[in-house]
Amino acid sequence: MKIFPIFLPFAACKRRCVFCDEFLLTGRRNIPDTSEVIDTLGAFRSSYRSDEKYQVAFYGGSFLSLEPYVMKQYIEAVLCNLPESELEGIRFSTTPDSVTEKTVNFLSDYPVSLVELGVQSFDEGVLTLAGRPHSARDIYKAADLLRSAEIDFGIHLMTGLPGSSLEKELLAANEAVSVGASQCRLNPTLVFRGTGLEGMLREGLYKARSIEEAIDSLWRMYVVLEGSGIKVIRMGLCLNGDGDLDDLVAGPYHPAIGDLVLSRVAFEMLFLLCSRSKNKAVVLPVTQQQRSFFTGHKKMVERLLGGEGIRVEFQIVDESVLDISRLLGDLCVCASGGEVNEAFLNPPERFQELRSSHEAQCCCRNHVSSRP
Numbered sequence: 001m002k003i004f005p006i007f008l009p010f011a012a013c014k015r016r017c018v019f020c021d022e023f024l025l026t027g028r029r030n031i032p033d034t035s036e037v038i039d040t041l042g043a044f045r046s047s048y049r050s051d052e053k054y055q056v057a058f059y060g061g062s063f064l065s066l067e068p069y070v071m072k073q074y075i076e077a078v079l080c081n082l083p084e085s086e087l088e089g090i091r092f093s094t095t096p097d098s099v100t101e102k103t104v105n106f107l108s109d110y111p112v113s114l115v116e117l118g119v120q121s122f123d124e125g126v127l128t129l130a131g132r133p134h135s136a137r138d139i140y141k142a143a144d145l146l147r148s149a150e151i152d153f154g155i156h157l158m159t160g161l162p163g164s165s166l167e168k169e170l171l172a173a174n175e176a177v178s179v180g181a182s183q184c185r186l187n188p189t190l191v192f193r194g195t196g197l198e199g200m201l202r203e204g205l206y207k208a209r210s211i212e213e214a215i216d217s218l219w220r221m222y223v224v225l226e227g228s229g230i231k232v233i234r235m236g237l238c239l240n241g242d243g244d245l246d247d248l249v250a251g252p253y254h255p256a257i258g259d260l261v262l263s264r265v266a267f268e269m270l271f272l273l274c275s276r277s278k279n280k281a282v283v284l285p286v287t288q289q290q291r292s293f294f295t296g297h298k299k300m301v302e303r304l305l306g307g308e309g310i311r312v313e314f315q316i317v318d319e320s321v322l323d324i325s326r327l328l329g330d331l332c333v334c335a336s337g338g339e340v341n342e343a344f345l346n347p348p349e350r351f352q353e354l355r356s357s358h359e360a361q362c363c364c365r366n367h368v369s370s371r372p
């Protein structure tokens with residue numbers, strides 16, 4: 001489904017979260033007014049060559065914290081300038097504290113397809129250290145209100161925030177399931193120049209995670225979420241070219257981090273299959289599509305399996321006989337009841353090798369010591 005994004009950097013933010021630089025990530029220094037929004041929508045529409053319906057998304061800041069007349073202006077700019085027959089709905093990102101009975105009532109007049117809640121963590125201490133404008137309680141309240149109003153919502157979660165841990169991140173994934181989110185974005189914390197987090201890093205109050213540590217957390221969260229039927233729609237931030245990268249001071253950035261995470265998931269599935277069959281050489285019937293999933297990013301899965309002395313041969317079939325969602329479900333040992341399985345919390349020894357791999361090292365940027 002096509003989404004036309006409109007960026008409103010830092011719109012109505014009550015404070016600056018320590019990790020956030022929306023000017024950098026959106027490439028904008030100001031919030032567009034409605035005439036600019038109308039021009040942007042016109043440009044999107046004239047370049048869109050498909051019969052498929054689209055959605056318009058207001059990203060950045062906290063949409064529901066805007067003054068009601070401003071929200072109304074933006075929403076009506078969309079509704080009055082795009083044909084109803086083409087528009088599937090409007091979505092926006094907002095903070096949990098902005099979801100109140102009043103704002104939810106306001107939404108009931110409009111075709112809202114999704115509210116994306118910027119949650120980042122369910123842990124009170126992590127939220128405080130990150131400078132978030134809401135509490136953990138606000139998240140549950142927002143989810144309750146949206147569920148009661150039957151408004152679909154997604155959740156953004158982050159790994160590697162100050163004070164966070166693998167355990168807190170797994171619990172956050174479990175909580176996203178339990179509050180009824182329909183989709184999720186997962187972002188490892190990156191440190192950008194000029195943010196509060198850069199200051200914390202320089203003062204020794206924060207240590208950026210490596211890319212391997214980020215993957216250790218992300219693959220488990222992915223399994224918990226997808227294994228429970230919640231779509232993970234994106235993993236990792238998309239940085240544009242050298243400009244954005246110059247402002248990246250530290251943190252687990254990799255342009256294909258989502259693929260690295262999926263490769264790790266594929267490896268875990270194959271490892272599980274081999275452990276069950278007690279066989280280190282397996283012939284696996286897969287479709288072409290499944291084969292590329294099980295091969296992984298730059299044959300990463302093969303390399304990890306090789307490290308375990310496991311050899312998997314693929315036999316291409318036209319119709320899938322392998323139930324990938326069932327395998328995901330089998331990996332998802334901690335999705336119910338908030339119970340966290342020890343095996344999920346303690347990354348196995350076998351990943352020490354991955355930790356020191358060249359690919360991982362060259363992807364982990366940590367420039368802090370070389371910059372003024």
Ligand code: SF4
Nearest residue numbers: 013015016017020061
């Ligand atoms: S509320 Fe969202 S947009 Fe505003 S500073 Fe925090 S992360 Fe950035």
